[in-house]
Amino acid sequence: MDSPQPGLESPRAACPVARPVALVTGAGGRVGRAIAVELAAAGARVVVHYARSEEGARETARLARAAGGEAVLAHADLATAAGCAALAALTAEVCAEARAEGGGLSALVHNASRFAPAPLDALTPEAWAEMLQVNLTAPYLLTRALLPALRAARGLVLTLCDISAERPLRGYAHYTASKAGLVGLTRALAVELAPDVRCLGVSPGQVAWPPDMPAEERERLARRIPLGRGGAPEDVARLARFLWREAPYMTGAVIPVDGGLSCRY
């Protein structure tokens, strides 16, 4: 992956109204976009992070504003520690400008993720390291760097896990290990950061198909889902909004959104 200079889209203007700030990583499309728009509809000023999907991120920002929120674009490569540090610094700056909650960060949504198959005999140390960096180390680095802002707002850390953390997909050992680690990180931080900061996870099943998956394969997989169909990014986004705004007594839970798939053997 290239290592672009992280940065916000334009010189920062003061937020006209005080709003809670939410950072959504990987918000240039699919699940990240749905979460960003849902949180914006609930009143957030959303930092719409992207790596490669600049056009997608601009569309997310447009949709977030149309939903009644504010949006700021932020570009960073989370495969590098420098990219994580830069995104955290930019987010802290947006929090300070938003004037809400004492300059705090109300929601930190770790959505960005790598997902690629690699049977073990073809899994290189480089591919392993990049998967762990983006899916697990970046959430740790961002959360640590943004801890003062999260504490100031008594904010929520929300991780996007995967039901396959417990029921692995064949040929995805590095992805499975990264998501299982993310479940552990979510629970560990829930214990360590309470009572100031809540930490919750969402484990999607099939909520956004890989774009190149043939229709017959989608239908075959959908038949295994007790509810008989795949879900949608909005199914995850609605839960994210609920966990952010309506669940002050919840921390440490990792909740499946999978149409019942994780109940099956």
Ligand SMILES: NC(=O)c1ccc[n+]([C@@H]2O[C@H](COP(=O)([O-])OP(=O)(O)OC[C@H]3O[C@@H](n4cnc5c(N)ncnc54)[C@H](OP(=O)(O)O)[C@@H]3O)[C@@H](O)[C@H]2O)c1
């Ligand atoms: N889709 C599902 O059905 C499903 C099922 C189970 C779990 N999940 C989890 O739910 C979350 C969202 O799923 P999704 O399918 O919408 O995800 P996705 O499209 O596969 O990826 C989300 C974003 O991650 C970003 N990303 C990848 N590498 C990056 C890097 N090096 N630096 C910064 N950003 C990077 C990409 O941003 P750019 O495009 O800007 O490069 C991408 O848009 C993920 O955590 C995924 O593991 C999804």
